Amino acid sequence: MKNSQYRVVGIMSGTSLDGVDLVYVTLNVNEKGWSFELEKGQTISYSAAWRTKLKTAIGLNKEALDRLDEEYTLLLADIITAFIQENALETVDFVCSHGHTILHRPDLGYTLQIGNLPLLADLIQHKVICDFRVQDVLLGGQGAPLVPIGDRLLFGDYTACLNLGGFANVSYENALHYRIAFDLCPVNVLLNEQANKLGLLYDPEGSRAQAGTVCQPLLEALNALEYYAKTPPKSLGVEFVASNIQPLLELHVLSPEDYLATFVEHMAIQIANGIQLPKQAKILVTGGGAFNTYLMSRLSFYASSYEFVVADDLLVNYKEALIFALLGTLKVRDEVNALASVTGAQYDHSSGVIYDIFDPVW
Template identity: 35%
Template structure:
């Protein structure tokens, strides 16, 4: 059995962008503080990424494809864990548990389910560490959306009694947490983060993402297309709400593009960046008018053009919030979500609630996760 006094946990996160897994080994033994011991990132093998992308929509032989993809994902997760342990010189028996999010392949809270694949039993076998997985299902069982789960963690690590803040996670999907003088009042998914931009640049330039937003910066926004995108009914829905690739995918984008003939690919990319920025700014201005700052995490924090466009969108709404990276709060944007799942694993082990009902819409606080013993 691990020494529970060490309070060392590993968090593993692979998100909507489907690029790979971020891992963090963290020490929670400090009173009210988290010490990051090691970090790691492993890209997905192309065959695994292709299978996970296929599973985002109905396909033939789904059960077989998912079973093999879950096995492959667990093996990548185990490699990430091994790297964290080796880089830090930490024996596996000094880690209390691994919090493994898994890979979302369906998110349909309106139908009462969400599904994250990942084979946590195999991960426990390979790592020889207890694994906590399936964090979202209990919240949905309690009437919630199962997402976003990060607002409770944002409150714990970023809340400040002297400043009203917004934490904006721009992964594949965008979401915000409002920290009102240290207390999270709510959080929700705002719409696409990087998912549509990544899809478009992959189709046209064969790249996984738009580094620094350089391709978007080379284009010009298409106002009519942006208006059509902003007319998506999800954007105007009141929180609690959550979304994913079930809505924002290539078919959705092609449908929006259909009425707009002869558009240049770089102009579409600029418009997609504007769409992400506008949905975030709209959410902040409508739901967090008193926020003094927006702290950005996730891969979008490294897209300079996107952050510039977000600042512009906030200014156009006469919102005074400054836009920063979570680096300014002491945590790298790449590590926030992985740390969140390490934290959620700790909450499970200590039998404390991990959800925030104001964010997910659940009937009340719930202990999240399922245990797969080492």
């Protein structure tokens, strides 16, 4: 018999490299559906050394990647154990971890999230559900985005859910009641890099971007990138930035403020163009970019017919970690947690790997 309540730790590390997000959540399910209580949320920032390791890992060979995978698993184990102990979490049914994406090329049939080794369960002494993307790619899908099943089950009161993290992605039900979701454009993965040049981890409220000047030739080149003309399902990774955006930046040498201003304009245009919804659609906004008031103002300018609702701070920061807790719970229940209509996989499926202590189960 399946349980009606689960107390779960969810973990997410995004491409913006802010750190490791952890939540402790109670998930309830009954005949009316799913509900949640987000009880604890914490972000453990990466050290400068770890940010550099993760940012440059895309260029590593297999042997070096394997070493990094082990090192990162040890790091996650320490972070998770400290979170459980410091918050005196007496009941943890299991831990659900996304890991950190290093490689994502579904078009070539592979994706890699480090920190998903069986060792993790033994180190933290809890059942672990992880490695959610690989199976979807093997089934011909993009392996992303995976969050939309959570948008459907937990946030169905909204027309759509927009996440402004390392990349922007949107999720909504189409006219045939299929969940549609896809990546729209890079966000914090670009903004934070320029903020770093100014000695900042990020651009508070977009003030530096607002002080800059938009470079029209660069803006036009960014908007002309082939990805934006593709139809979903589609997804983005750091490879896209390296191969498509970085060459454009080398052709347009600007101050960090002007890069930021141009990027924000580009993001607002692409997000507005990518969201095709009825007027007065109510859109829940989460992710670190939701705090960028300048980005939100430019987005509202280009998409003035929509109502953008920025979630409360806890949900803004931890929605993805919350939903990965749900994804792991669905896996434990052997229920669908990856939607073919979203990823392009051959069929809906229950993705992820379950590691019991000393007893891995696929």
